[in-house]
Amino acid sequence: MSSPTAGAPTGGGRVDVPGTPIFDGATSRRGIRMNKMFMSLRTAEARERFTADEAGYCASFGLSAEQQRAVLDRDWQAMIDLGGSIFYVYKLAMMDGRSMQYLGGVFTGTSEEEFLAALRAGGRRG
Amino acid sequence: MSSPTAGAPTGGGRVDVPGTPIFDGATSRRGIRMNKMFMSLRTAEARERFTADEAGYCASFGLSAEQQRAVLDRDWQAMIDLGGSIFYVYKLAMMDGRSMQYLGGVFTGTSEEEFLAALRAGGRRG
Amino acid sequence: MAEVIWGLATSHVPSIGAAMDRGKTEDASWKDLFDGYAPARAWLAEHRPDVAIVIYNDHANGIDLDVVPTFAIGTSDHYDVADEGFGKRPVPDVVGHPELSLHLLESLVDEGFDLTVFQELDVDHGLTVPLSVWTPDPGEAWPCPVVPILVNVIQYPQPTAARCYALGQALGRAIASFPQDLKVGVLGTGGMSHQLAGARAGFINPEFDAMFMEAVETDPERLTALSRQDYVREAGSEGIEMIMWLVMRGAMRAEVTKVHSHYFVPASNTAAAVALFDNRAPATA
Amino acid sequence: MAEVIWGLATSHVPSIGAAMDRGKTEDASWKDLFDGYAPARAWLAEHRPDVAIVIYNDHANGIDLDVVPTFAIGTSDHYDVADEGFGKRPVPDVVGHPELSLHLLESLVDEGFDLTVFQELDVDHGLTVPLSVWTPDPGEAWPCPVVPILVNVIQYPQPTAARCYALGQALGRAIASFPQDLKVGVLGTGGMSHQLAGARAGFINPEFDAMFMEAVETDPERLTALSRQDYVREAGSEGIEMIMWLVMRGAMRAEVTKVHSHYFVPASNTAAAVALFDNRAPATA
Numbered sequence: 001m002s003s004p005t006a007g008a009p010t011g012g013g014r015v016d017v018p019g020t021p022i023f024d025g026a027t028s029r030r031g032i033r034m035n036k037m038f039m040s041l042r043t044a045e046a047r048e049r050f051t052a053d054e055a056g057y058c059a060s061f062g063l064s065a066e067q068q069r070a071v072l073d074r075d076w077q078a079m080i081d082l083g084g085s086i087f088y089v090y091k092l093a094m095m096d097g098r099s100m101q102y103l104g105g106v107f108t109g110t111s112e113e114e115f116l117a118a119l120r121a122g123g124r125r126g
Numbered sequence: 127m128s129s130p131t132a133g134a135p136t137g138g139g140r141v142d143v144p145g146t147p148i149f150d151g152a153t154s155r156r157g158i159r160m161n162k163m164f165m166s167l168r169t170a171e172a173r174e175r176f177t178a179d180e181a182g183y184c185a186s187f188g189l190s191a192e193q194q195r196a197v198l199d200r201d202w203q204a205m206i207d208l209g210g211s212i213f214y215v216y217k218l219a220m221m222d223g224r225s226m227q228y229l230g231g232v233f234t235g236t237s238e239e240e241f242l243a244a245l246r247a248g249g250r251r252g
Numbered sequence: 253m254a255e256v257i258w259g260l261a262t263s264h265v266p267s268i269g270a271a272m273d274r275g276k277t278e279d280a281s282w283k284d285l286f287d288g289y290a291p292a293r294a295w296l297a298e299h300r301p302d303v304a305i306v307i308y309n310d311h312a313n314g315i316d317l318d319v320v321p322t323f324a325i326g327t328s329d330h331y332d333v334a335d336e337g338f339g340k341r342p343v344p345d346v347v348g349h350p351e352l353s354l355h356l357l358e359s360l361v362d363e364g365f366d367l368t369v370f371q372e373l374d375v376d377h378g379l380t381v382p383l384s385v386w387t388p389d390p391g392e393a394w395p396c397p398v399v400p401i402l403v404n405v406i407q408y409p410q411p412t413a414a415r416c417y418a419l420g421q422a423l424g425r426a427i428a429s430f431p432q433d434l435k436v437g438v439l440g441t442g443g444m445s446h447q448l449a450g451a452r453a454g455f456i457n458p459e460f461d462a463m464f465m466e467a468v469e470t471d472p473e474r475l476t477a478l479s480r481q482d483y484v485r486e487a488g489s490e491g492i493e494m495i496m497w498l499v500m501r502g503a504m505r506a507e508v509t510k511v512h513s514h515y516f517v518p519a520s521n522t523a524a525a526v527a528l529f530d531n532r533a534p535a536t537a
Numbered sequence: 538m539a540e541v542i543w544g545l546a547t548s549h550v551p552s553i554g555a556a557m558d559r560g561k562t563e564d565a566s567w568k569d570l571f572d573g574y575a576p577a578r579a580w581l582a583e584h585r586p587d588v589a590i591v592i593y594n595d596h597a598n599g600i601d602l603d604v605v606p607t608f609a610i611g612t613s614d615h616y617d618v619a620d621e622g623f624g625k626r627p628v629p630d631v632v633g634h635p636e637l638s639l640h641l642l643e644s645l646v647d648e649g650f651d652l653t654v655f656q657e658l659d660v661d662h663g664l665t666v667p668l669s670v671w672t673p674d675p676g677e678a679w680p681c682p683v684v685p686i687l688v689n690v691i692q693y694p695q696p697t698a699a700r701c702y703a704l705g706q707a708l709g710r711a712i713a714s715f716p717q718d719l720k721v722g723v724l725g726t727g728g729m730s731h732q733l734a735g736a737r738a739g740f741i742n743p744e745f746d747a748m749f750m751e752a753v754e755t756d757p758e759r760l761t762a763l764s765r766q767d768y769v770r771e772a773g774s775e776g777i778e779m780i781m782w783l784v785m786r787g788a789m790r791a792e793v794t795k796v797h798s799h800y801f802v803p804a805s806n807t808a809a810a811v812a813l814f815d816n817r818a819p820a821t822a
């Protein structure tokens with residue numbers, strides 16, 4: 001077996017770091033309907049339709065019942081667990097007027113203020 | 127300078143063969159509006175709209191005046207010259223009930239029957 | 253570990269599928285082609301894999317020109333048969349094998365192949381005609397799940413023949429490292445010589461095709477030394493898609509055993525061929 | 538021949554663009570960051586290229602998850618600024634340079650990089666924030682046309698750091714072989730350490746960032762030896778996007794001269810940095 005490509009032989013392999021969701025292929029497959037729904041929220045017209053009937057809008061994108069529940073309940077952790085990519089989930093958070101620091105508080109079990117204070121103090125350490 | 131990739135150092139470079147249109151990046155850029163229009167003709171609904179108003183349909187896809195003229199006149203050679211990919215142009219030919227052998231006749235200046243006969247005799251030689 | 257049990261090279265001309273769908277396989281203009289498939293089909297029926305990997309290209313049906321990937325892989329569990337403009341072919345939709353797809357993707361990216369991932373994809377005649385060549389009467393379902401691998405052969409710059417063969421070799425290693433015991437069939441599709449547009453439309457080159465057919469079995473490296481210019485000149489502007497056979501061939505052993513091959517002119521504007529290779533070492537006598 | 542005159546590494550955090558768009562650059566929480574940009578901006582204003590190549594990733598704005606390319610290049614003459622959900626940024630659309638794009642594509646594919654071609658693309662903060670870091674007040678137009686090169690850093694498996702650096706080296710050769718005399722600026726974007734989700738959200742690693750900042754200038758090979766696991770562990774799940782700096786660095790000479798760098802925590806959840814490198818051999822004394 002030869003080395004087929006410069007830049008190839010080193011650096012690959014799976015990733016597993018505690019406390020760190022990895023958005024891999026299986027996760028992306030699980031979340032694709034929900035993520036497509038989040039991406040659609042870039043237009044004002046879609047945001048209006050979503051707001052008028054959140055459950056119906058979710059259903060039209062084919063979300064699973066669990067995913068729909070997570071969205072309707074604004075269960076941000078569940079959205080990530082059910083295949084949401086943070087960049088896509090954040091579209092919904094923005095709609096709700098929530099910041100990435102608010103989400104950070106949710107994910108770390110602290111308040112937005114505490115999370116922000118930790119960032120201002122130089123960030124959290126692994 | 128090292129060899130960066132197996133399968134890379136040989137075989138590249140530009141292509142120039144007489145009598146042979148090369149669908150390269152510049153051609154594809156030139157033809158993209160027209161090719162997108164051709165691709166849309168996969169649905170019956172689009173074919174109906176196209177048939178009802180060919181010029182209007184072309185305009186809605188942003189074809190250039192030359193491209194629109196080529197389409198309306200069924201000037202198959204001009205469609206290729208103006209950036210059409212044969213796989214896309216063929217969608218329109220199919221709509222018109224034209225075969226790839228008919229197009230072959232057009233491109234080679236013979237009739238469909240002569241073109242077909244040449245194929246049946248083993249194909250044309252370069 | 254998964255193992256490639258056979259490789260099947262076959263043209264994917266849409267009219268081959270249409271002839272089957274319309275019951276014309278006994279017509280004078282088609283009979284020799286379909287008779288030529290019979291020995292391959294018979295052998296394949298005895299050697300059913302658990303999953304098939306189909307190397308093909310799309311033809312303005314599943315992918316538009318706004319995004320043109322050099323190499324791509326589907327990771328879905330289901331691929332709809334595309335409506336190419338005259339209704340869907342009356343064949344089953346394609347069941348995927350996402351676990352194998354994702355394993356291949358990870359291995360190939362780690363080896364430095366820059367694949368594009370399709371999580372949703374409609375598959376056109378480039379994929380379904382080869383499945384029909386293999387299995388003329390699938391009934392409700394194709395014989396096994398499929399992993400589609402797409403190659404850009406339509407828009408210059410296509411990957412080089414050498415790069416396609418290198419992809420195939422890496423694909424072979426990736427298959428071998430799959431943790432489950434699976435028997436894998438690999439289909440390399442397209443070709444042989446043909447050209448659809450230009451003053452040279454209708455071009456067929458049986459000498460080049462014969463050389464290619466021989467070399468793909470016994471000396472594939474020779475085919476990797478040919479440039480894009482060589483392929484377009486010798487095989488026609490659409491015949492360059494034969495580089496997809498090299499992906500299949502790269503995934504097989506250095507020595508393979510030809511089970512059957514057949515060459516037929518013309519299927520539409522194309523020199524149509526089938527070539528079936530057994531990838532298992534010959535049984536010791 | 539075209540020549541890389543400088544390389545600019547910069548974070549592309551959306552809030553940096555928002556702070557500029559809303560006139561908040563003098564606010565206490567932002568002033569140090571923007572003051573830190575000043576020396577780079579002054580030098581860049583004196584060294585205007587004819588074209589800029591921006592290495593970036595999209596964030597659910599220009600590309601959806603149904604198609605995920607490992608590496609892609611735009612070949613258009615125009616890229617609209619994306620509406621990310623709160624209206625388009627009040628900055629100019631991006632003018633492309635299709636001739637250079639197509640030359641780079643052909644060279645890179647010939648070297649065995651399997652790029653995806655985008656003929657149409659909306660560009661998001663990943664591309665426009667770096668342009669704003671460079672040029673805070675573009676007026677009607679950015680300083681020069683742009684070639685976008687996209688890297689998948691969002692969905693595992695990302696390309697390895699080594700593959701990104703190899704792409705950069707091939708990009709450097711491709712730029713050098715462009716027939717026109719053009720001065721080229723290369724922007725590597727993203728980073729530095731940050732993580733948005735999970736129990737480790739808010740993670741920042743200034744020691745790793747300092748090591749990376751030093752090594753990207755003086756010993757980039759060292760950074761190519763790090764695995765995906767190393768990047769995610771040390772830089773956070775989103776900090777892995779720093780591999781895009783390596784594409785920029787690969788396109789430059791082995792020896793570069795740092796003009797200026799600055800490091801700032803936090804811009805949103807991110808350790809933000811700028812680093813500007815002169816690619817021309819120091820004038821002989």
Ligand SMILES: [Fe+3]
Pocket residue numbers: 264309311378442443493
């Ligand atoms: Fe084909």
Ligand SMILES: [Fe+3]
Pocket residue numbers: 549594596663727728778
């Ligand atoms: Fe980013």
